[in-house]
Amino acid sequence: MSAPLLRVEGLTRHFRVGGGLFHRGRLLRAVEQVSFELEAGQAFGLVGESGCGKSTLGRTLLRLIEPTAGRVQLDGVDITALDAAGLKRARKHMQMIFQDPYASLSPRRTVEQILREPLDLHRIGATDTRSRRVSELLDIVGLRASDRRRYPHEFSGGQRQRIGIARALAVEPKLIVADEAVSALDVSVQSQVLNLLADLKREFGIALVFISHDLAVVQHVCDQVGVMYLGQLVETAPVDRLFCHPAHPYTRALMASIPEPDPARARPEAALSGELPSPLAPPPGCPFHPRCRVAVPKCAERVPRTIELGPTGPTPHRVRCHLHDVERSNHEQALSET
């Protein structure tokens, strides 16, 4: 089997918060020991509540935020080991799409200028062919060639997001991180952009890391899903597997909380009580245990290890939960009986 396009190993990012001259402040573990692999043309969905660390993880993958520990390998290149010049060259292969196209596109530049900038910066194509490339890009994302002379404010939100996507595609990246790329869009437009993203990753063989708070959206774009809670991936699985057999109690609660457009469905009890604890003072043991309905005493005492569940093909189904740790439970039972 060929090596995956993107390999993330033990990626960790800590922040010092509230430090001063005489004390070091407290440690915020924003991203803790995250590992996953992603093939070209596939998408990895990253879901979780706000503050779970998913955006920090997305930015750390691209070294927009420097990792504290761990490695990111893109197409065999260790991104985390690159020096400044190497990183600049590598930027060509990794791009980002942001949530708010109003904020991430310069209002004073035409679409042509916005799309040409990355081409000029990375010296892609001969100067005279770059203009043609702009037309091509507009065509790919479903805008008209004549739109090149217009400014971002002349477009609707959905069209602006298409410009953001075209800009990311301009350099022919291998990896795109899309951070809540459709969250600001209306439903009817959102589905247009989701379909576009799904097409692009297939067509251009891009590895897409798709960050979203919306599990239903993730199901439509992604091939694998990672569920984050307080900086950790608590469950990762192939997408069909996760939605049919969610293993972590947190994943189940997230799925149950989504309002269904079906009034006949009995309204569920609020699936999850309480709120995300402060990442500055995470609970001991399993970080989810204070909100977990099926927690047992040991959940508060010991950090669960990562368990692999069943054969699932090339992508494993991993979960960090004591309830699935059958081996350890059996072992403990055996110990207590002797």
Add this chain to the structure above:
Amino acid sequence: MTSALLEVEDLSIEFATEAGPLRAVEQVSFRLEAGRTLGLVGESGCGKSVTSLALMGLLPGNGRIVTGRILFEGTDLATLDQAALRRLRGRRLSMIFQEPMTALNPVYRAGDQIVEVLRRHEGLSRRAALDRAIEMLARVGIAAPEQRMVDFPHQMSGGMRQRIMIAMALVCRPRLLIADEPTTALDVTTQAQVLAEISQLAAELDTAVLLITHDLGVVAETCDEVMVMYAGQVVEQAPVGALFAQPRHRYTEGLLASIPRIRKQPLERLPVIPGTVPELSAMPTGCRFAARCPQAQADCRARTPELRMLGRSRSACFHPAGEE
């Protein structure tokens, strides 16, 4: 026929702009009975928030009601001056917004903001108002309400702040609560809790709710009736069950189909509504949805469809779904 708590008739709202007047809301009519929950759905720019602001007398300076009446408990709110509206707001009708951080005063403690409402509208003593405020915080699901009373808004999470807003809005037992995207800024897990609390409290206090949202899932789980707006007009009105069982207007149909939802068998492609909403300054003649509608015919572009009864729904469509 009993008189409704709220009856909006033929409401049209215009904004004065440099490019001339823009009509954001066009001939909107609906009624809301006491204790019921009405969902007002539509995409950004459809006029749903402008409608709700007009009900509260909170239109921005360049906006004005051009035609129509807003009968609330028999009084036409559109004719009241600001002083009269101030006496009603917070007492007989109140509103919660999407972003509680901008609606709460950042330099006052949460408790004091609720106490102020009670002292102003009900003339309670400070002691009595404090007790009522604490009781209200407990009812919106806030743990340790005495401690939360002295917290400032910035010390709270988004869900907690929205609960404070709900407590403040409902503490005087208003007859009508207008909730404009109350859970849009919250995580789904918190959203589920907050929606449940709004529904439960409204039922206990017999308060009617006008819930403005872009999320049809939220409507399905909380509303009795629903009204769909598109480009400033009401295109469909129905009991929630009827709307989800058989949407009539082609826009409602498209909207329902394009909601991403978790499916056992994910679709290869999400259904989409092609194109975008027309600009306020360039509204087409005829049906405003015609340019994006897969069923549009010549008559749709020529004449504007009126709302008419079809089964249990009213819809403004010449070629409604479920008729073929």
